[in-house]
Amino acid sequence: MTEIAHTFRRYLEETNRFQSYLYSYPHKTAYRTFEEKLDLKELWATEKKHALYLYTHIPFCRMKCSFCNLFTVSHPKEDLVNLYLKKIQLEAEVVRDSLGDFNFAGYAIGGGTPSHLDITQLEQLFSIYTNTLGVDLKNTPGSFEVSPDTINDEKLTFLSQHGVQRLSIGIQSFIEAEARSVGRVQPETVMEPLLEKISSYQFPVFNLDLIYGIPGQTAETWLASLQKAIQFQPTEIFLYPLYVRPLTSLFKKHISIQNEDIRSMLYRIGRDFLQTNGYAQDSMRLFRKQVAGLRESSEYSCQEDGMIGLGTNARSYTTDVHYSTEYAVSKPNVAAIIDDYVAKERADFTTANYGIRLSEDDRKRRYLIKSLLKAQGLDAAHYQGIYGTDVYADFPELQTLLEMKLAQESAGRMQLHGEGMAYSDLIGHWFISPAVKQKMQEYVSK
Incomplete structure (x- = not known):
């Protein structure tokens, strides 16, 4: 050996x-300011662009969960959200003009909480996709993230009518005390009708997120959440181990996560339960049911094809350069980066300033x-x-x-x-x- x-x-x-x-x-914490700004036209000139992926980051939430280290800020002012979308429009125009001939094989809208946007704002965002970037919404697989406290019938109808294929919602735990311990207030009397309503819209892919390793969680309560989850017949279930990351609320409260032994046990319980109930394991976290007629992109390869990111902290990938805006977790630093983004002019979007060369x-x-x-x-x-x-x-x-x-x-x-x-x-x-x-x-x- x-x-x-x-x-x-x-x-x-x-x-x-x-x-x-x-x-x-590479991980986003390996990104740094480039010594010289990189012109987007030159950066993309020799890249394959027939099967790109499009990601848009909406960095707004009604509340920020105590475990969350994603780039997001809670309770934004409405004028900030509107200004942010105007800059998304401007950035998309620059991307379109910089790339030349291109095609998107898939897209995702994440955050934050994209369902924080109201209907008028959603219409504006999807108009950017169709009118500026030429995305064929009906024939391009798309994913949209929602939260229990920001999704409703009007938004579900809009998303369904605009061809969204995958709707994802973070539940984390169906045990109210466990959800509350990670900053989620979601009574069972509210959650069950909501999930039944989402199921009734019959999105081709309906995903639920659950977390194991929550303080106080046991094998019994974990199994109860799993049993409750499959009642709503999601096509995908993500099982995330809890990590306490720097600058999150859990980190600041000095909350210790459950040890490896119990998390390993909870992982096996979740894996075995889902496999027994017809879910195939696609990765450590993702379990998926096979769905007849599901529209998947046969063109896009995450190992090889490029990605365009719109908005703060949305990463773009060429073959040997990854770039984005800067990253932060704390509220003041996230707010400062968003303020910098909404102050950008057209010329500011024509270069990549922060990222990593591979x-x-x-x-x-x-x-x-x-x-x-x-x-x-x-x-x-x-x-x-x-x-x-x-x-x-x-x-x-x-x-x-x-x-x-x-x-x-x-x-x-x-x-x-x-x-x-x-x-x-x-x-x-x-x-x-x-x-x-x-x-x-x-x-x-x-």
Whole structure:
């Protein structure tokens, strides 16, 4: 066994498997101000643009949950929201003019809470998609995030009529005391009718988010939430382990999360329960039912294709440059970044000022992480076709996953299986490059 393989095995055996959630790579805390501003036209000139993904960030909420470290501010003034949407319009115009010929294969509207927008504001946002960016809403898979306290019949009707395919709502827990402990006030008498109403709209994909590891949560209460969740027949359920992150309310209150043993137990309970009830595991967090006729983008590949982000903290990806506005968690710093965004003029949107350049090594690591941590797994031949090297030679630690029976290989594809998926956060964290890891460690939370 090589030294690196031995070190990796010991790391997997001895390290708390609940590391940070690596939903993108490189992590946003590795972003910095570029030494020179990058012109968007030049940045996108040689990129493939036939199957881009579009993400719009709405950084407003009615309330901010105590575990949340997302870029969002609660109780914004109405004139700020309206001004923000005007700047989204301006940014979209610059993007359109900078990209040339392009097509979006999918889109997502997240936050924050996009359903914080009223109907007039939603109409304005979707008009930007259709009239400025040419998104064919009826034939482009789109996702929209809502919260229990901001969604209603009028908005559901609007979203359904505008072709939204996936509606996602964060419940976190159906136990009122548990929800309250993480800053959510959602009485059962309100939640059940709301979820029944959402189900009646028959969005092709209806997603529920739940959290395990909440202080005071037990195996019994966790199972009760899971049982309640499937009563509403969601097509997707995300199970998130609770992390207490810097500058969140939980962090400030010095709330300690439940230890690895109980979170591992709760994870297994959730996984086994959902698989028994017809849900297939797509990742450590995502469980999905197969839905006949579901419209999925066969064009977009998250490992290879680009992304356009609109709004504050919305990331854009080219092959070797990722960029966005700055990131913050605390209310004053989030507010300052939003104020800076709404003060921008057209010329300010023509350049990328903040982000990271990806080395070839980091591009390989991104492909590896975005493939291996999903059920579809890592296609070694496709990797070699892109980068011209053998993935097992580039990352000999992969053999350790096979030897530990955390992964299997079949027809040239390596997939995590069984307990392997439970190690996803640990595995993902290991494959962060030393250079990116150093930037993340040097980042000062604000």
